[in-house]
Every structure is written in structure tokens, then in C-alpha cells.
Amino acid sequence: AHSAAILRARPDLGFDCPQMGGATLDVTKPAVLQFTSALIDEFAPLFPGTEFQIGTDEYPTQATQETCPELVQYASAHGFASTADVFVNFINEMNEVVRSHGKRMVIWNWWNVNQNPTIAPNKNIKVEVWTTAATGTTDDHSPQTYLDMGYQVVASPSDTLYVTPGSMLLPNPKFLYEKWAPLVDPHLSGYLISVWSDFAQALPDSYFDAY
Numbered sequence: 001a002h003s004a005a006i007l008r009a010r011p012d013l014g015f016d017c018p019q020m021g022g023a024t025l026d027v028t029k030p031a032v033l034q035f036t037s038a039l040i041d042e043f044a045p046l047f048p049g050t051e052f053q054i055g056t057d058e059y060p061t062q063a064t065q066e067t068c069p070e071l072v073q074y075a076s077a078h079g080f081a082s083t084a085d086v087f088v089n090f091i092n093e094m095n096e097v098v099r100s101h102g103k104r105m106v107i108w109n110w111w112n113v114n115q116n117p118t119i120a121p122n123k124n125i126k127v128e129v130w131t132t133a134a135t136g137t138t139d140d141h142s143p144q145t146y147l148d149m150g151y152q153v154v155a156s157p158s159d160t161l162y163v164t165p166g167s168m169l170l171p172n173p174k175f176l177y178e179k180w181a182p183l184v185d186p187h188l189s190g191y192l193i194s195v196w197s198d199f200a201q202a203l204p205d206s207y208f209d210a211y
Contacts, residue, residue, distance in 0.1 A: 001058040010035065017068040020060050027090040028074040037097045044101040051126065052098050057108035059087050062115035084117035091121045099124070106154070113141055126152045130162075130194070147185050154189040155182075161191060165211045166199030 004023040007014045013035060015026040025032045044052050065071055065083035075083045088111050098105035106126045111117055113131055121127075131141040143155040156162075160180065162169050171193070182191055200208065 001060070002055060006035075015068060015070070017070060019064050019067045020071070024060060026070075027087055028071060033090070033093060036094060040094065040097045040101070044098060044103060050103055051106050052101070052103045053106040053128065054094055054098065055108060056087075056091055057110040057130070059110060061113075065115070081118040082116055084111065084115040085119050087111060088117045088119050088121060091125070095122050095125055104152075109141055109146055120149070123150050126154060126189070128154050128156055128192070130156045130158050143183055143188060144185075147187055152187050152189065153185075154192060156192040156194045158194075161193045162196065163193060163211055164196040164198050165208050166197065166203060169196075170211060 001021075001024050003013075003025045006025065007022060013025050013029065013032050014020075014022065015024060020026070025036070027033075040052070040054070062082070062084050068083075071083050071086060074080075075086050078086075080086055080089070091107060091111065095105045104124065104126055106128055107121060109127050109129045109131060111121060127146045129141065129143045129146055143153050143157075146153050158169065160176070161171060163171060197208070
């Protein structure tokens with residue numbers, strides 16, 4: 001998901017079914033695997049860090065996936081028990097590409113939010129947890145959930161540490177300093193503040209600078 005810019009240049013990499021939207025790469029296509037692998041091969045060496053984040057969040061939910069004929073057919077033809085398994089499989093394939101550069105891959109926790117895969121991302125992948133009740137799910141997708149699954153985790157909760165002035169999604173400093181109790185766990189790397197530029201094109205720089 002979040003691949004609209006890629007699809008403007010390479011519309012052939014998108015889904016044919018309109019339900020999956022105009023910002024999602026069709027991970028059933030060999031050309032997409034080749035393209036994303038080449039993209040990682042180009043960019044991973046440019047950064048000296050030991051980790052490489054590839055995103056993976058806000059892929060269409062399972063209810064939407066199941067209305068896409070080519071995705072349903074692909075899942076069935078390749079022995080996947082769920083359409084959600086197709087994307088998890090893609091994540092694991094990209095993990096091998098990232099690891100070939102000597103780095104740990106990082107993904108957002110999304111593969112099991114409003115979808116029910118029967119397989120999971122490899123446990124050597126680090127999970128960046130951002131989802132909260134605001135995602136519309138009633139399941140628990142807290143950092144502890146993914147720690148219990150056996151993942152190395154970094155937390156970036158959207159209801160606590162997102163700075164998104166364009167959507168007025170902002171931290172509460174009083175709460176953070178006086179009441180917030182961060183989770184402590186040997187497999188939790190820590191917490192990240194995420195700064196997003198939603199609607200930046202419609203607002204002056206000074207508006208964002210203020211936050």
C-alpha cells in the first residue's frame with residue numbers, strides 16, 4: 001500500500017480489480033516481486049543502519065481482498081488458506097532480500113489487523129506497532145501482543161506519539177509527562193515519535209513548524 005507514486009510511473013504493477021485501490025501493488029505479479037526487490041537492492045546499501053523499514057501497513061483489509069477475483073484465484077491456485085496469506089508471503093519474500101544486505105527488516109504491524117492470515121511474518125522481522133482503537137478493530141494490537149508472539153518490537157502508538165498537524169493528531173504533553181507509563185521489555189527496542197506530513201501541500205510550512 002502507499003504506492004500511488006510507483007503506480008503513476010508503473011501502472012502495470014497495480015491490481016486490475018478496482019477494489020484494491022490505486023495505491024496498492026499487486027503482490028501476485030512476478031513483476032512486482034522483481035520491482036520491489038530491485039528497489040530494496042538500490043536503497044538498502046545507501047543507509048548505514050542495521051535495520052531497513054519497508055512499510056507494509058494499510059494494505060486493503062480482508063473484506064476488500066475477498067472481493068478481488070484475481071487475488072482470490074491466486075490464493076486458491078497457490079494453496080493459501082486465506083487471501084491475507086498472499087501478502088504475508090510477500091513480506092517474507094522481501095525479508096530475504098533485506099537480509100541479503102545484512103540488515104534486519106522492519107514492518108508495521110498490519111498483516112493481522114482486520115484480516116485473518118493463517119501464516120505469519122518470519123520471527124526475525126522487527127515489528128513496529130502503531131495501531132490503536134482508532135483503526136476500527138476490536139482486537140488487541142498493542143506492543144505486548146507482538147512481544148507475546150515472539151517478535152522484536154519497536155512502538156510508535158498513533159494515539160500517543162503521532163505528530164500529524166494536518167489531521168490534528170497530536171501528542172498530549174501533560175499526559176506524557178505526568179501519566180504515561182511506557183512498556184519495558186527486553187525485546188522492546190523503545191518508542192518512536194512519528195511525524196507525518198498529511199495535507200502538507202494545503203498548509204504553510206509555519207503551520208507544521210509550530211508543532
